[in-house]
Amino acid sequence: MPDGKLDCEAAMRRLWEYLDRELTGDTREAVRAHLHECSACYGHYEFERAFLAALGDAERERRAPESLHGRVLHALRSEGFVPRYGES
Amino acid sequence: MQKEENVSGNGLTVTSAGTPSFEREALPCLDAVYRFARSLARNVADAEDLAQETLLKAFRSWHTFREGADCRRWLFAICHNTFLRAERQAQRRAAHEGGDADALPAVMLHAGAMRDGTDALLTWIELGPALREALDRLAEPFRAAVLLVDGEGYTYQEAAELLDAPVGTVRSRLFRGRRLLQEALLAQARDVGLGGAGSENGGSDA
Numbered sequence: 001m002p003d004g005k006l007d008c009e010a011a012m013r014r015l016w017e018y019l020d021r022e023l024t025g026d027t028r029e030a031v032r033a034h035l036h037e038c039s040a041c042y043g044h045y046e047f048e049r050a051f052l053a054a055l056g057d058a059e060r061e062r063r064a065p066e067s068l069h070g071r072v073l074h075a076l077r078s079e080g081f082v083p084r085y086g087e088s
Numbered sequence: 089m090q091k092e093e094n095v096s097g098n099g100l101t102v103t104s105a106g107t108p109s110f111e112r113e114a115l116p117c118l119d120a121v122y123r124f125a126r127s128l129a130r131n132v133a134d135a136e137d138l139a140q141e142t143l144l145k146a147f148r149s150w151h152t153f154r155e156g157a158d159c160r161r162w163l164f165a166i167c168h169n170t171f172l173r174a175e176r177q178a179q180r181r182a183a184h185e186g187g188d189a190d191a192l193p194a195v196m197l198h199a200g201a202m203r204d205g206t207d208a209l210l211t212w213i214e215l216g217p218a219l220r221e222a223l224d225r226l227a228e229p230f231r232a233a234v235l236l237v238d239g240e241g242y243t244y245q246e247a248a249e250l251l252d253a254p255v256g257t258v259r260s261r262l263f264r265g266r267r268l269l270q271e272a273l274l275a276q277a278r279d280v281g282l283g284g285a286g287s288e289n290g291g292s293d294a
Contacts, residue, residue: 012195016263020237022244047198051270052238058219059239064122068136072118072143079147083111 006034008041015041015048110150113159118143120240121163127235128171128228138174142167160240164250168232172252197267201274215273222272230265233258238266 006014011034017023018031035042073083122139129135145166146153153162223231236247237258244262248255 015195016266017259020244043202044195044198048195051266054215055219055234055238055266055269056241058216058223059123059235061216062123062126062220063119064139065136068122068139069118071136072140075140075144076147079144081110081147 006030008034008038011035011038011041012044015045019045019049019052109155110147113153114143114146114150114163117160117163120160121167123235123239124164124167124232125171126224127231128168130228138167138171141170145170161246161250164236164240168250168252197270197274201277218273218276219269222269222276225272226265226268229261230268233261234265234269237262 011031014023014027014031018028023031035045073081077083118139121142122135125135125138125142126132129138142163146163149166153159223234226234232251233247236242236250237244242250244255244259247262248258251258253261
């Protein structure tokens with residue numbers, strides 16, 4: 001890695017860590033600089049960024065089934081839980 | 089912890105007194121706990137049982153919860169420990185870890201997708217349902233890492249602590265999981281006719 005520059009392969013190996021904000025200092029800056037200069041890698045970056053955003057949304061949209069909420073409340077009540085705010 | 093009342097009886101004095109804060113802090117995490125349980129358990133029924141068990145254990149131990157601490161993280165730790173104990177009892181633990189090499193093939197996958205026109209899948213198909221389906225098929229060690237980092241926003245280090253695994257292992261599970269999901273999505277894109285000839289809408293540069 002002469003003068004801190006990354007080639008495409010090295011930059012792409014770090015892409016997910018870069019997107020996850022797991023890189024720091026010079027490494028983060030080297031990936032950022034490479035993406036700024038290389039349109040092919042920037043295309044991969046945009047793809048991965050959109051993919052990870054969609055993945056996070058898909059994960060967070062999942063809700064526990066209503067029946068499970070009821071089951072849990074019932075089980076908690078049998079152990080002394082007395083709900084105050086959410087329901088009677 | 090506020091003590092609105094001091095109910096005794098059944099030996100439940102502490103938990104009864106802790107009810108208001110438990111309701112405020114722990115109960116709203118049920119959806120998140122369920123998601124985590126889904127990433128660990130083999131099927132929906134096991135995940136529901138695991139989520140319920142987690143909330144019950146948390147309620148019983150609520151007096152040990154430090155006010156101001158991260159309740160969701162505390163619940164995840166209980167959930168994971170409960171899962172591991174059940175797993176150990178069932179005497180099965182598959183070990184199939186990928187290497188760091190998984191980071192690069194993901195990009196190669198995208199490069200291939202660009203060539204055959206399937207990389208448009210992010211804009212062409214409704215990703216949510218396809219992703220949820222692919223997530224359901226993803227094996228446990230990969231799912232948990234993906235859920236914690238991509239779904240819940242934990243750092244690699246935090247996810248590693250929750251899963252009680254080295255950070256390098258979690259990272260490689262995360263990368264492998266993402267790659268498997270991308271493969272599943274690209275296969276689905278090809279199944280519905282995206283890509284292939286790829287020439288109708290201007291084509292690609294490859």
